[in-house]
Amino acid sequence: MKVEGRWRRAIELADDGRSVMVLDQARLPDQVRWLRLAELGDVVRAIRDMHVRGAPLIGAAAAYGVAIALRTGVALDDACAQLAATRPTAVNLRWALDEMRAVGADPDAAFAAAARICDHDVARCEAIGRHGLALIRAAARPGRPVNVLTHCNAGWLATVDWGTALAPIYKAHEAGDPLHVWVDETRPRNQGLLTAWELAAHGVPHTVIVDNAGGHLLQHGEVDLCIVGTDRTTRDGDVCNKIGTYLKALAAHDNQVPFYAAVPSPSIDWTTAAHDIPIEERSGDEVRFLAGVEIVPRRSPVANPAFDVTPRRLITGLITERGVASPAGLAAMFPDLTERAERAR
Numbered sequence: 001m002k003v004e005g006r007w008r009r010a011i012e013l014a015d016d017g018r019s020v021m022v023l024d025q026a027r028l029p030d031q032v033r034w035l036r037l038a039e040l041g042d043v044v045r046a047i048r049d050m051h052v053r054g055a056p057l058i059g060a061a062a063a064y065g066v067a068i069a070l071r072t073g074v075a076l077d078d079a080c081a082q083l084a085a086t087r088p089t090a091v092n093l094r095w096a097l098d099e100m101r102a103v104g105a106d107p108d109a110a111f112a113a114a115a116r117i118c119d120h121d122v123a124r125c126e127a128i129g130r131h132g133l134a135l136i137r138a139a140a141r142p143g144r145p146v147n148v149l150t151h152c153n154a155g156w157l158a159t160v161d162w163g164t165a166l167a168p169i170y171k172a173h174e175a176g177d178p179l180h181v182w183v184d185e186t187r188p189r190n191q192g193l194l195t196a197w198e199l200a201a202h203g204v205p206h207t208v209i210v211d212n213a214g215g216h217l218l219q220h221g222e223v224d225l226c227i228v229g230t231d232r233t234t235r236d237g238d239v240c241n242k243i244g245t246y247l248k249a250l251a252a253h254d255n256q257v258p259f260y261a262a263v264p265s266p267s268i269d270w271t272t273a274a275h276d277i278p279i280e281e282r283s284g285d286e287v288r289f290l291a292g293v294e295i296v297p298r299r300s301p302v303a304n305p306a307f308d309v310t311p312r313r314l315i316t317g318l319i320t321e322r323g324v325a326s327p328a329g330l331a332a333m334f335p336d337l338t339e340r341a342e343r344a345r
């Protein structure tokens with residue numbers, strides 16, 4: 001996607017061939033700033049502190065983190081252990097580290113593997129966009145744009161390029177299909193503002209709303225379909241995503257509005273049940289402070305779970321790179337991956 005008029009990826013190999021450049025999401029949307037990650041510690045901090053976020057991008061950054069670590073003399077197991085400890089919920093992190101372990105400790109091979117992981121992520125997201133475009137077109141009604149509700153940021157910033165939930169939106173916009181996006185602000189990290197930044201840069205009509213406005217819009221017929229991303233989807237079709245997704249799914253179900261999750265295959269956890277997914281509890285200061293101003297008094301404790309799980313009964317379909325699956329049919333769409341998971345047990 002374009003950043004300041006240039007086609008960029010969210011993570012790119014630097015000119016020196018030994019480090020990577022990432023767009024600093026902690027500075028967006030106010031400031032466009034690129035970070036150079038040249039040491040394992042740089043990558044660990046970037047993922048942990050959410051300068052890099054989004055399940056697919058976390059996986060890509062971790063893959064390059066392993067390569068960078070090997071080139072700077074860090075042992076493979078040590079590098080993987082440090083990276084695995086950064087964020088507990090997004091399964092792409094574990095997937096990418098498993099892929100890198102299989103490559104071995106040669107730095108050149110590791111850099112080549114990380115580049116393949118990035119290229120494959122772009123291809124998956126582009127395919128999700130093509131499959132999701134058909135769903136947007138199916139929701140069209142004469143005389144009005146298709147209104148899509150999304151939650152958090154699952155655009156190209158959260159991946160290497162294209163995005164997951166936003167990929168069908170970009171495909172529709174580029175094809176000239178009239179549509180409009182309702183963008184949840186997504187407190188407390190306000191990732192919805194990143195979605196708005198992306199859509200504005202791409203010229204996609206959109207409106208930012210507070211998180212709790214979604215139910216009202218669904219109730220009054222202002223939403224034609226919902227598309228969200230995922231940080232981890234079980235083989236049974238339950239979707240773990242940014243906190244607040246479950247409430248949107250409940251409201252969509254109550255108002256008979258289709259609810260889809262965009263799910264690239266590395267985001268599927270073939271071994272963990274929904275109730276065993278680790279839900280990251282982030283610092284309460286993310287809620288207590290707003291733009292550096294303390295808005296919650298110190299005498300009030302704060303809880304800050306970062307994700308929730310939407311059960312498959314509330315999900316219309318899962319948009320994957322291989323097509324749209326019902327939650328119950330997800331495993332059947334990926335027999336090769338389910339077989340591999342069984343062999344690994």
